[in-house]
Amino acid sequence: MSTPRLRDSFITSQADLVKARRLVVKIGSSSLTTLDGGISVAALERLVDALQTLRTRGTQVVLVSSGAIAAGLAPLTMGVRPQDLAGKQAAAAVGQGLLMAHYSRTFGQYGAVAAQLLLTVEDLIRRSQYTNALRSIERLLSMGAVPIINENDAVATHEIRFGDNDRLAALTANLIHADALILLSDVDALYDGPPAEGGTALPVIDGPEALAAVRLGGSGKAGLGTGGMVTKVGAAEICTNNGIPAMLTSADRAPELFAGEAVGTFFTARGRRRGARSAWLTHLAHTEGRVVVDAGAVSAVVGRRRSLLPAGITACEGVFEASDPVDVVGPDGVVVARGIASYSSQELPRMMGRTTAALAEEMGPDYDRPVIHTDDMVRLG
Known part of the structure; x- marks a missing residue:
């Protein structure tokens, strides 16, 4: 097109x-x-x-x-x-x-x-x-x-x-x-x-x-x-x-x-x-869930416009599949970004707080990638 x-x-x-x-x-x-x-x-x-x-x-x-x-x-x-x-x-x-x-x-x-x-x-x-x-x-x-x-x-x-x-x-x-x-x-x-x-x-x-x-x-x-x-x-x-x-x-x-x-x-x-x-993400997307992140992740995602990595995630809320839109929530409960998740809510709990290198070594090369890529994210904070 x-x-x-x-x-x-x-x-x-x-x-x-x-x-x-x-x-x-x-x-x-x-x-x-x-x-x-x-x-x-x-x-x-x-x-x-x-x-x-x-x-x-x-x-x-x-x-x-x-x-x-x-x-x-x-x-x-x-x-x-x-x-x-x-x-x-x-x-x-x-x-x-x-x-x-x-x-x-x-x-x-x-x-x-x-x-x-x-x-x-x-x-x-x-x-x-x-x-x-x-x-x-x-x-x-x-x-x-x-x-x-x-x-x-x-x-x-x-x-x-x-x-x-x-x-x-x-x-x-x-x-x-x-x-x-x-x-x-x-x-x-x-x-x-x-x-x-x-x-x-x-x-x-x-x-x-x-x-x-x-x-x-x-x-x-x-x-x-x-x-x-x-x-x-x-x-x-x-x-x-x-x-x-x-x-x-x-x-x-x-x-x-x-x-x-x-x-x-x-x-x-x-x-x-x-x-x-x-x-679409800013005005249309009906989010299926939320990922809660620490202060360091907020600084990286919003301040430095980086991708969201599993190491910065502290909690996962709701039920969603890979490719669903989700909210990114800071430690104070404020939504700071919205993006397309690369993993489902079933996969994320065992990934939280860990580096992509460690995940790739344990679970395979497919896990050596961000939870939300910066190109698939809008910053709302």
């Missing part, structure tokens, strides 16, 4: 967005549906028209679209968004098809093919699924299609959590090495307080300190959206911490944004751009 080359973002301000080569655009439910729960065809068509402006410039677009549950309410004569899981699944099963039918028709008017990808955060926990998702998106983009991603609400096994699509969009941006993430909702910018109470729009967020005095609001109009501003800011933070800038504005102002006009709020990238594996 050919993957995009990891590079630092060249987008340092909103004005640079017109030069983006690849963007992830997320649209919220409240921007695509009517107050009674049906799809707003006019709003969807305006969105596609705006996205086509990007595509005409040569920008590759991946769309993360909410709206399936909201779109299914009216056809199923549901007066309000259901609170039970089965009701949400039913609405999503009806609404997702309707949503994609409109996307396919509208993009088709421009000669573009819309492709559906239904994902959940759980689908991206395992490295194999994560890699397969990247492969699928890359192939679709190379063929000129528009990947449209939504959470797979219709078959979710846990309660559908607020804000999943905001987070999913941020993780997708990192997955495909996008130049930026665009978050479109029914609010035209991030305000430092409720606009009705005199809140002021913030044009730029360049670090956590800029968010310190911001009061964040809840869900969108009529309760059709679920993410709210909290999850949008959280999604922007995931991206900026991984070296990817983010932009927040309303769907109504998307044409202005894509035309290069100054609208919304720009979140400046400040972190180091991570590779796919590092981002």
Whole structure:
């Protein structure tokens, strides 16, 4: 599989967005549906028209679209968004098809093919699924299609959590090495307080300190959206911490944004751009267990960025297999790193506190290797 080359973002301000080569655009439910729960065809068509402006410039677009549950309410004569899981699944099963039918028709008017990808955060926990998702998106983009991603609400096994699509969009941006993430909702910018109470729009967020005095609001109009501003800011933070800038504005102002006009709020990238594996471990990996290490191992792993050796391990917790993600915990109980274990939880107890040379001599050359290699580890401390 050919993957995009990891590079630092060249987008340092909103004005640079017109030069983006690849963007992830997320649209919220409240921007695509009517107050009674049906799809707003006019709003969807305006969105596609705006996205086509990007595509005409040569920008590759991946769309993360909410709206399936909201779109299914009216056809199923549901007066309000259901609170039970089965009701949400039913609405999503009806609404997702309707949503994609409109996307396919509208993009088709421009000669573009819309492709559906239904994902959940759980689908991206395992490295194999994560890699397969990247492969699928890359192939679709190379063929000129528009990947449209939504959470797979219709078959979710846990309660559908607020804000999943905001987070999913941020993780997708990192997955495909996008130049930026665009978050479109029914609010035209991030305000430092409720606009009705005199809140002021913030044009730029360049670090956590800029968010310190911001009061964040809840869900969108009529309760059709679920993410709210909290999850949008959280999604922007995931991206900026991984070296990817983010932009927040309303769907109504998307044409202005894509035309290069100054609208919304720009979140400046400040972190180091991570590779796919590092981002997966940092934001997606569901760890299966923990290895507790001594102070010397913490210094080596975090301070000197060394691999984790069995000599520094003092305890092993949980049940995991080789190749599972595990947390590395210091003697004070703080998680300092996360990585892919080379050994199972059954093997590790007899290895703890011993050198790799001694283990190799007693148990064979296959044991002359670290418990977690530095290339398979992210530092969290």
